[in-house]
Amino acid sequence: MAILIDGKDVAAKVRAELREEVETMAKERKKRPALAVILVGEDPASQIYVRNKQRACEDVGILSEIYTLGENVSQESLEYIINSLAERRDIDGILLQMPLPKGLDPVKALKCIPPEKDVDAFHPDNVGHIMRGDYRFLPCTPAGVMELLRRYDIDISGKECVVIGRSDIVGKPMAMMLLHSGGTVTICHSKTRNLAEHTRRADILVSAVGKAGFVTADMVKDGAVVIDVGINRNADGKICGDVDFAAVEPKASYITPVPGGVGPMTVAMLMKNTVKAAEISQKTY
C-alpha cells in the first residue's frame, strides 16, 4: 500500500502561508501583488484553468486582471496588450495562457513579457536560468512536483528519476529540477524504445504524457515514487491521470492521485511566483 501524496492538502498549506505574506505586504507596504492573465480563444480547458487561477488569487489576496481575447486576434494586437501590461508598475506578474490558437507565435508573444514579470517562467531568459540552476521563477507544474517531494521528505539525491514526456512546460524543466537536486535523470518520450525497461529502473517516476492508463503496473518498480502529472478523461468521462492507479498503487511507496495530486499544486505555485514577482518589483522601483 502506497502513501497517498495529498496535493490538495499541501496546496492549501502553501496558499495559507502565502495569504499571511500577502497580508503583511498589504499592511506594511500598502501593496498587494497583482497578476494579469491573458486568455486567447475559447478552449474549454484553458477557460477552466484561468477561472481557477482567478479564484486562487482571490483566496490568497492577490489582485487579478483577466484579459479575454478572440481567437482571431492578430499577433500585433496581442503583443500590444502584453507590452502595455509590461509597462504598468502596478502589475507584478503576466501570464499568457497556453496553448495559443493556430496562427499566433507563442515564443514571440512570450518574449514581450519582461522576465521579472514572467510568473510561468516560459520566457527564453528564464528557461536559460532553469538550465543553469540560478532561477528566479520555476514553471508552476514541475515546481509543484518538487514541493510535494520536499514536503513528503522524499530524497532525490542519487535516485534514478525517469520523466515520461519532453514538453517545454513540464517534461524538460522537470528533468532539470530533478537533476539540480542530484537525481540521475532519464527523459523518455514518444520515440523512446523499450519504454518499460527505462521506467522499471525508476525510484521516482514522473508521467506527463496526457493518456489515460498509459503507465501500467508492469512499468513500475516495487517501492517506486509515482508522480502523475496527466489530466485526462477516461471512457466514463471521469477525470483521471496517466497512471493506472488501481494497479500501480499497491506497488508504489508513494503515489499522487488524480484529481487531488499535482493539479492543485500548479495553481499554488503560480501564487507563490506572483508573490515573488511583487517582492522583486518592490526592490526594483
Ligand code: GUN
Ligand atoms: N497551459 C497548460 N499549463 C499551463 C501553465 O502552467 N501556464 C500557462 N500559461 N498555460 C498553460
